Amino acid sequence: MKDNKLTANIIENIKQYHITEQDILSVCPIDISAEGEYILGYTFLTKEYIGVCTSTVPENYTHYFRGTKVHSKKEEEDFAEYSVTLYDLKKMEHLHVERAIGAVSVTAEYDDESTRIASLSNTYLEQMNLFVRHAKNIKKGKDLDADIPVKEAEEENEEDLYCPICGTMYPDATKKICPKCTNKSTIFMRVLKYFFRYKFQIAILFLTYAVFAVVGIAWPYLSGTVLFDKVLENDPEFLQRFGLGGKYILALGLLALVMVGCRVITMVTDMVQMSLMAKIATSTVRDIKSDVFSAMSRLSLNFFTSKQTGGLMTRVISDSSRVTDFFIDGIPSIIIQGVTIIITFAVMYRLNWKMALIACILLPLLVFMTIKLRPGLWSLSGKRHRAEKAVSSKANDNLTGARVVKAFGQEDAELERFVRPNNNLKEAEINIVKLRNRFTILYNLVQEISSIWIWIIGVFFVLKTHEIELGVLITFVGYVSQLNGPMNFFSRVFRMWTESINAAQRLFEIIDSIPEIAEKENSVRLIKPRGEIELENVTFGYTVSKNVLKGINLKVKEGEMLGIVGRSGAGKSTLVNLISRLYDVKEGSIKIDGTDVKDLSLADLRKNVAMVSQDTYIFMGSVAKNIAYGNEGASREEIIRAAKLASAHDFISKMPDGYDTIIGASGKDLSGGERQRISIARAILANPKILILDEATASVDTETEKAIQNSLKYLVKGRTTLSIAHRLSTLRDADRLIVIDRGRIVEEGTHDELDKIEDGIFHKLNELQNKSLSVSSF
Amino acid sequence: MADNNSMNIYEKEAEEMTAMRKITKQNKFERTEGGFINLTFDGVTYERVKVVRLFPFTDANKYISIRQNDDKAREIGIIEDMDELDDDTRSMLEEQLRLNYFTPVIEKIHNIKDEYGYAYFHVKTDKGECKFAINMASNAVTKLSDSRLIITDLDENRFEIRDVNALTQKERRKLDLFL
Numbered sequence: 001m002k003d004n005k006l007t008a009n010i011i012e013n014i015k016q017y018h019i020t021e022q023d024i025l026s027v028c029p030i031d032i033s034a035e036g037e038y039i040l041g042y043t044f045l046t047k048e049y050i051g052v053c054t055s056t057v058p059e060n061y062t063h064y065f066r067g068t069k070v071h072s073k074k075e076e077e078d079f080a081e082y083s084v085t086l087y088d089l090k091k092m093e094h095l096h097v098e099r100a101i102g103a104v105s106v107t108a109e110y111d112d113e114s115t116r117i118a119s120l121s122n123t124y125l126e127q128m129n130l131f132v133r134h135a136k137n138i139k140k141g142k143d144l145d146a147d148i149p150v151k152e153a154e155e156e157n158e159e160d161l162y163c164p165i166c167g168t169m170y171p172d173a174t175k176k177i178c179p180k181c182t183n184k185s186t187i188f189m190r191v192l193k194y195f196f197r198y199k200f201q202i203a204i205l206f207l208t209y210a211v212f213a214v215v216g217i218a219w220p221y222l223s224g225t226v227l228f229d230k231v232l233e234n235d236p237e238f239l240q241r242f243g244l245g246g247k248y249i250l251a252l253g254l255l256a257l258v259m260v261g262c263r264v265i266t267m268v269t270d271m272v273q274m275s276l277m278a279k280i281a282t283s284t285v286r287d288i289k290s291d292v293f294s295a296m297s298r299l300s301l302n303f304f305t306s307k308q309t310g311g312l313m314t315r316v317i318s319d320s321s322r323v324t325d326f327f328i329d330g331i332p333s334i335i336i337q338g339v340t341i342i343i344t345f346a347v348m349y350r351l352n353w354k355m356a357l358i359a360c361i362l363l364p365l366l367v368f369m370t371i372k373l374r375p376g377l378w379s380l381s382g383k384r385h386r387a388e389k390a391v392s393s394k395a396n397d398n399l400t401g402a403r404v405v406k407a408f409g410q411e412d413a414e415l416e417r418f419v420r421p422n423n424n425l426k427e428a429e430i431n432i433v434k435l436r437n438r439f440t441i442l443y444n445l446v447q448e449i450s451s452i453w454i455w456i457i458g459v460f461f462v463l464k465t466h467e468i469e470l471g472v473l474i475t476f477v478g479y480v481s482q483l484n485g486p487m488n489f490f491s492r493v494f495r496m497w498t499e500s501i502n503a504a505q506r507l508f509e510i511i512d513s514i515p516e517i518a519e520k521e522n523s524v525r526l527i528k529p530r531g532e533i534e535l536e537n538v539t540f541g542y543t544v545s546k547n548v549l550k551g552i553n554l555k556v557k558e559g560e561m562l563g564i565v566g567r568s569g570a571g572k573s574t575l576v577n578l579i580s581r582l583y584d585v586k587e588g589s590i591k592i593d594g595t596d597v598k599d600l601s602l603a604d605l606r607k608n609v610a611m612v613s614q615d616t617y618i619f620m621g622s623v624a625k626n627i628a629y630g631n632e633g634a635s636r637e638e639i640i641r642a643a644k645l646a647s648a649h650d651f652i653s654k655m656p657d658g659y660d661t662i663i664g665a666s667g668k669d670l671s672g673g674e675r676q677r678i679s680i681a682r683a684i685l686a687n688p689k690i691l692i693l694d695e696a697t698a699s700v701d702t703e704t705e706k707a708i709q710n711s712l713k714y715l716v717k718g719r720t721t722l723s724i725a726h727r728l729s730t731l732r733d734a735d736r737l738i739v740i741d742r743g744r745i746v747e748e749g750t751h752d753e754l755d756k757i758e759d760g761i762f763h764k765l766n767e768l769q770n771k772s773l774s775v776s777s778f
Numbered sequence: 779m780a781d782n783n784s785m786n787i788y789e790k791e792a793e794e795m796t797a798m799r800k801i802t803k804q805n806k807f808e809r810t811e812g813g814f815i816n817l818t819f820d821g822v823t824y825e826r827v828k829v830v831r832l833f834p835f836t837d838a839n840k841y842i843s844i845r846q847n848d849d850k851a852r853e854i855g856i857i858e859d860m861d862e863l864d865d866d867t868r869s870m871l872e873e874q875l876r877l878n879y880f881t882p883v884i885e886k887i888h889n890i891k892d893e894y895g896y897a898y899f900h901v902k903t904d905k906g907e908c909k910f911a912i913n914m915a916s917n918a919v920t921k922l923s924d925s926r927l928i929i930t931d932l933d934e935n936r937f938e939i940r941d942v943n944a945l946t947q948k949e950r951r952k953l954d955l956f957l
């Protein structure tokens with residue numbers, strides 16, 4: 001949230017300190033007091049001071065957080081009275097931003113006293129970070145924007161942060177999608193596009209609907225007016241018209257034939273329609289699914305860690321079919337049923353307008369009911385979706401943790417824990433059915449009443465006033481009962497529309513998610529890389545609040561083997577994840593052969609950087625396919641060689657199906673060590689210039705480790721290798737070691753050099769490991 | 779013999795690691811001018827200590843961990859129950875906690891609007907009227923129990939609903955989406 005100007009009121013106020021508008025270098029709003037209450041306030045920076053202005057909030061003041069503020073053209077007047085505190089930059093040391101759970105504090109050593117300068121909500125965290133950097137630069141006598149990444153420093157045009165249509169702030173400034181203005185009809189059009197691929201089939205589908213409608217309209221007329229009033233009454237004029245004057249039996253036979261023909265046509269169209277619908281629906285579902293899947297695989301890891309996989313699965317699988325319901329079943333029906341209704345009314349009106357009017361009397365009631373009950377269905381269906389998601393997440397959670405559940409004998413407890421989401425889903429379903437039933441019952445009631453109503457009035461007309469004949473009455477009753485179908489449909493169609501649009505919205509959200517890690521246009525190719533890595537001042541955190549790596553500077557030479565040591569959680573894995581660009585750095589840069597990884601073509605980068613990590617993943621498929629993953633063209637010989645190098649050949653040969661053994665989710669279970677060796681073979685076959693070993697030998701026994709160590713020795717030859725290991729003995733061969741602690745490189749050197757630093761972390765770790773070795777051997 | 783020694787060292791280390799150092803009335807907390815707290819414990823004065831709730835949701839006033847103010851944030855000790863401290867100390871600590879765990883409590887829901895992947899809230903909290911937005915796709919609403927919710931806005935600001943059942947039926951219906 002940007003708000004980088006002081007109000008006129010404050011500028012007036014600080015004149016007493018001889019500070020004018022021109023002196024202000026940087027501004028950041030603040031909104032929390034030291035007592036933990038919301039306030040109005042600003043911090044500002046001049047060449048000499050940091051100023052903090054605070055004021056209590058006026059009554060009925062509303063706090064706006066990101067995404068909610070509506071941009072107004074004229075500047076809001078600020079009548080608040082501010083109290084101003086000035087901090088002399090010269091007396092200020094260690095200015096920094098500290099983030100607590102609910103609030104952020106800016107603290108410093110002021111006059112040698114730890115001082116809280118200001119507090120704010122997370123809303124202004126980013127801006128405050130920038131402000132503090134500005135202040136540090138000024139204090140050091142540098143330029144205001146020195147050492148600040150351009151992206152951060154560039155003052156975004158304030159208007160770019162707000163939707164030009166409704167003026168509401170974008171929830172995500174980088175996407176510039178206004179949720180309020182992305183209305184349902186644009187979603188609708190987007191879904192429609194998927195169907196346009198099947199134009200021909202859809203045209204035929206419409207035709208079948210049209211045939212249905214025509215037959216449907218003709219039927220009551222044939223079975224009522226024509227049968228009773230014309231043919232059975234032996235209406236000479238009517239029979240004459242068809243050249244059947246006097247041939248009563250023939251006319252009756254022909255009519256019967258026509259009626260049978262109608263039925264046959266209906267059945268044939270029905271069949272055609274069914275098969276077409278199935279075809280279009282499944283094809284579209286397939287198209288949407290593959291779009292979503294491709295969008296998901298484009299997304300960066302962050303997306304997957306921030307969402308439950310169970311929820312994602314529901315989305316892709318059930319939402320995509322839900323989307324099509326409305327479009328396949330709904331839209332054509334709307335048109336056809338609509339036409340049916342209109343024509344039916346027209347015919348009824350022609351037959352007898354009084355009866356037609358009487359038939360329509362109860363119609364507004366139906367419309368009213370639909371409008372009244374629609375919003376309820378909207379929210380209920382959303383609720384059901386969430387309940388569904390909870391159930392599948394829970395099941396997913398339980399299944400993946402099956403081993404732990406069994407080990408702790410928690411089957412019953414887990415079952416109990418499953419009961420609640422499962423019950424919630426049941427409740428949600430029941431609620432929907434209840435509301436729908438209430439709706440349907442009311443609806444049918446109204447329809448029954450209108451039907452009886454027609455009979456009563458009709459009989460009155462036939463017997464008393466002789467205004468109409470019996471056949472016409474039967475035709476009418478036929479039409480009115482036939483109206484039930486379309487009417488019922490229109491009551492249903494809203495639900496279909498709701499569910500379909502809701503589902504579409506959820507899917508498009510995935511398709512629209514912009515991958516955080518994207519290839520630049522004109523990306524640089526990495527052909528024949530040397531494998532030089534350079535990290536410059538790299539800072540990174542998975543969340544805004546906590547930096548896992550802080551200001552890392554590191555240079556790895558071509559062909560060097562670098563060992564990375566540190567406690568768990570120190571940031572080792574994060575560091576290597578950044579090099580293969582699974583995440584992007586927050587600050588600083590990572591260069592391979594002098595080119596920033598952000599500028600490199602992703603395909604080239606991934607091809608040249610291979611990782612053997614602590615969590616190995618085996619895909620469904622044969623051993624050979626798993627080894628050749630990402631390297632489809634590999635020959636049998638190459639695969640075997642790679643397996644041999646990874647000490648995997650022997651155990652693979654012992655399996656009955658050899659390299660064709662199906663492993664992974666549905667296949668043979670491998671031990672942790674075996675999986676690891678397969679993933680090492682995978683990396684060997686990939687033949688990357690840069691190799692990352694993240695605890696590559698963590699889950700194998702000592703003997704196998706030795707064997708793998710030997711193959712790794714071969715593997716690292718001619719490559720730049722980064723190896724993370726807890727067992728320091730693994731890193732004996734490393735050219736150089738770095739020790740990472742709490743996101744910083746704290747020690748650097750060879751094995752022996754580091755061991756000499758008596759109070760160093762490496763020395764301590766080494767000693768501990770040697771000791772425990774001697775203990776265990778004892 | 780040497781091995782025996784090292785075993786002893788480990789045992790001792792393990793004991794040290796698991797020992798619960800309790801902070802009680804006897805230990806002195808002091809307010810600093812800069813708005814922080816110093817603690818004197820075992821004859822050592824720790825400056826501007828960190829105050830951390832170990833069970834922030836289920837037992838906010840018990841098991842308060844007092845930690846050093848450095849990168850390692852080593853634990854100095856644990857206060858078992860805030861109520862056992864004297865009033866002055868308690869209010870001092872509460873001040874720190876109030877700011878660290880700043881979470882407006884939602885008292886009234888004016889409106890919740892669900893729009894294309896985001897939900898817009900307009901609520902009245904104990905800290906004033908607030909309008910914020912959440913991302914529906916991320917787990918912005920955490921259910922602490924059947925009736926207690928933590929809602930996290932786009933910037934990770936927290937809001938809390940203490941008891942859903944205390945809201946009116948109309949308000950609950952607005953929340954239905956998240957229950």
